[in-house]
Amino acid sequence: MKQHDVAIIAGDGIGPEVTTEAFKVVRAAASRFGFEVRENYLPLGTNHYLETGEIFPDARFEEVKQHDAIYLGAIGDPRVPVGLIEFGIIAKLRFELDLYVNLRPVKLYDARLCPLKDKTPDDIDMLIVRENTEGAYSGMFGHAHKGQALEVATQTMVYTREGCERVIRYSFELAKLHGRKRVTLVDKANAVRAQDIWTRTFAIVAADYPDIETDHAYVDAACMWMIKNPEWFDVIVTTNLFGDIITDLGASLQGGMGIAASGNINPGKVSLFEPIHGSAPKHAGKGTASPVAAIMAGSMMLDYLGEKEAAEAIEKSIISLITQNRIRGVRTGEHGTAEVGDMVVEQIAQYAPA
Ligand code: IPM
Numbered sequence: 001m002k003q004h005d006v007a008i009i010a011g012d013g014i015g016p017e018v019t020t021e022a023f024k025v026v027r028a029a030a031s032r033f034g035f036e037v038r039e040n041y042l043p044l045g046t047n048h049y050l051e052t053g054e055i056f057p058d059a060r061f062e063e064v065k066q067h068d069a070i071y072l073g074a075i076g077d078p079r080v081p082v083g084l085i086e087f088g089i090i091a092k093l094r095f096e097l098d099l100y101v102n103l104r105p106v107k108l109y110d111a112r113l114c115p116l117k118d119k120t121p122d123d124i125d126m127l128i129v130r131e132n133t134e135g136a137y138s139g140m141f142g143h144a145h146k147g148q149a150l151e152v153a154t155q156t157m158v159y160t161r162e163g164c165e166r167v168i169r170y171s172f173e174l175a176k177l178h179g180r181k182r183v184t185l186v187d188k189a190n191a192v193r194a195q196d197i198w199t200r201t202f203a204i205v206a207a208d209y210p211d212i213e214t215d216h217a218y219v220d221a222a223c224m225w226m227i228k229n230p231e232w233f234d235v236i237v238t239t240n241l242f243g244d245i246i247t248d249l250g251a252s253l254q255g256g257m258g259i260a261a262s263g264n265i266n267p268g269k270v271s272l273f274e275p276i277h278g279s280a281p282k283h284a285g286k287g288t289a290s291p292v293a294a295i296m297a298g299s300m301m302l303d304y305l306g307e308k309e310a311a312e313a314i315e316k317s318i319i320s321l322i323t324q325n326r327i328r329g330v331r332t333g334e335h336g337t338a339e340v341g342d343m344v345v346e347q348i349a350q351y352a353p354a
């Protein structure tokens, strides 16, 4: 039997609750489709830090790298300084494993989940590819005269030719693989002139894909078009910071943080899957958070591990539960967290491929 080793960081806040449901579903899919997922839970996150002073020890990091994939629930906790755990765990994994693609599908499963009027699942179905290792997240920042009237703060956005090229190429390959017709570059090269490197690199890579249309939008306009005409977007490729921003907007179009999932990918290498939502500390421990985003991150993980049928079965099960109104919504409190996981498990057991 095929076996996949997964390192699981359930993390902070609602992370553990939604991760429990995600793996309930992963196990159901594994038994239905005949493979095994070995779950290795790692005690990392704010509680672990507060108890031990450890954020992500080197030995742990080496251990994580030995898996086929990594699954992350959520991190972030107001008891510790902003960014400490985020950068110590998620940013460390993204940078040190060189997970240069952040793939965030935005797909509306049912019109009632969409805050826009008159938009249907036909209108909202895009794949957003966020560059995940450079730009404003490169860590090149500093302060001079800190705390004084003369204080200066700078943070440099870094774009390398290789960094742009590989993520743009991934986007065209993704379009090809999924039969998508257009790739849109989203940047702000009119004001952030350094992003001209994106414009030029995009043109060079696009020339290798004559069957795929290209398009361009400045990020401010892209925000407007995503609301007015989301149907225009198919595959989007963009910088790290703009990708962070427009994928929250994208998540809202599909029903909110309770449904949106992502993959942090270095193709062919150990990659990381997570719901886009954060740890939502005020909802933690209540068993009312939507696990759909976490379950969909599990589906993306299985797809990446080559378990295409299982991944599709999970997504189709969720779609069917939503369209039948058995999952009424994906907002906190709409259902019990475990109730949703149980429904998906039951649906997978009955799943018959079309
Ligand atoms: C995300 C998050 C992270 C980011 C935070 C937690 C650092 O917002 O994955 O979108 O900005 O990348």
Ligand code: MG
Binding pocket: 244, 245, 248
């Ligand atoms: Mg974000």
